[in-house]
Amino acid sequence: MSSRFYNITFLASVLFLGFILGIMFFLKLSSNYEELLFERIISTSFQSKKNLSDEERVIGLLDSTYKLLNPRKEFFGGKEWLSIRDKLLRSSDIQMLDGGACGTHSHVLAKLLKKSNIPVRIAQMKCGKEYGCHIVVEAKLNNKFVVLDPLYNLFFRNKDGQLASFSEISNDWNFYKSQVPKDYGMEMRYEGVRYTNWDKIPYFMPMVKKILTLLFGDDAENISIRTYVLNLYLTYFYMLLISLPFMLGFSVYLYKRSSIRL
Numbered sequence: 001m002s003s004r005f006y007n008i009t010f011l012a013s014v015l016f017l018g019f020i021l022g023i024m025f026f027l028k029l030s031s032n033y034e035e036l037l038f039e040r041i042i043s044t045s046f047q048s049k050k051n052l053s054d055e056e057r058v059i060g061l062l063d064s065t066y067k068l069l070n071p072r073k074e075f076f077g078g079k080e081w082l083s084i085r086d087k088l089l090r091s092s093d094i095q096m097l098d099g100g101a102c103g104t105h106s107h108v109l110a111k112l113l114k115k116s117n118i119p120v121r122i123a124q125m126k127c128g129k130e131y132g133c134h135i136v137v138e139a140k141l142n143n144k145f146v147v148l149d150p151l152y153n154l155f156f157r158n159k160d161g162q163l164a165s166f167s168e169i170s171n172d173w174n175f176y177k178s179q180v181p182k183d184y185g186m187e188m189r190y191e192g193v194r195y196t197n198w199d200k201i202p203y204f205m206p207m208v209k210k211i212l213t214l215l216f217g218d219d220a221e222n223i224s225i226r227t228y229v230l231n232l233y234l235t236y237f238y239m240l241l242i243s244l245p246f247m248l249g250f251s252v253y254l255y256k257r258s259s260i261r262l
């Protein structure tokens with residue numbers, strides 16, 4: 001190929017690299033803002049309370065999530081995306097702003113809990129044969145994952161007065177259903193649960209599951225992938241950062257083949 005072709009391609013690659021670096025700068029700024037925003041919510045939630053137990057902090061953040069998002073359901077619940085940014089960059093701050101249904105509430109609560117160093121899983125409930133009919137959060141307290149439902153500001157207590165796990169609720173729904181609010185959808189009976197939809201992205205997600213199963217065995221079923229990408233800005237930032245050396249290497253190759261000399 002002629003040097004003219006490499007000249008043009010090299011200049012295009014430089015422009016593309018500049019575009020990518022600009023996107024990375026935007027993503028890092030947005031990520032930092034999101035982290036500071038959630039730090040503020042946590043500090044404000046407990047500003048007048050000290051020496052709280054982990055259970056009290058978990059219940060307090062559940063209540064904060066409900067107070068933040070529930071008023072927005074009237075305006076945003078079930079509505080279409082506002083823009084392509086709202087759809088593709090639906091990170092925790094956008095989730096909180098838009099309100100929405102159970103998935104949005106669970107995303108925000110999971111972010112607050114993770115920010116408070118409390119391990120979490122996002123659980124997709126099964127109703128009949130359908131998974132994802134309702135989304136809740138499980139927080140790890142005293143070596144047990146307990147259920148938190150931010151859409152209803154709901155948690156369950158077992159017969160010993162302790163916060164209940166998904167399996168406890170599933171095995172004795174007749175006991176626990178008396179604890180739900182009046183507007184609760186009774187079809188959501190904790191019949192089953194999954195933590196990741198391994199069929200969401202064909203080929204890729206099943207491959208990831210196979211790798212995780214080799215590494216962790218049956219525990220791979222309990223991995224909640226979504227909890228690792230709550231800050232979507234940072235996820236995209238690292239994806240671009242990993243690809244950056246390859247793009248730079250390609251630009252260097254084009255530079256060497258071109259007649260341009262800096």
